[in-house]
Amino acid sequence: MFGNFEPIGVEKGKKDTLKIVYKCNKCGMIKRNVVARDDNFDKILEIMSNPKVEF
């Protein structure tokens, strides 16, 4: 089921990449998106500084 995917945390991936972890607010499905270097880094820092889950 597709609800809204909300960012819940940030993971380190391979080769210095970062992944933003999203969770569906309806079914709890987790998905990850690799962050591009020119993505909004302020947003990433905001998620990292305000995690909703612990990894």
Ligand SMILES: [Zn+2]
């Ligand atoms: Zn869902």
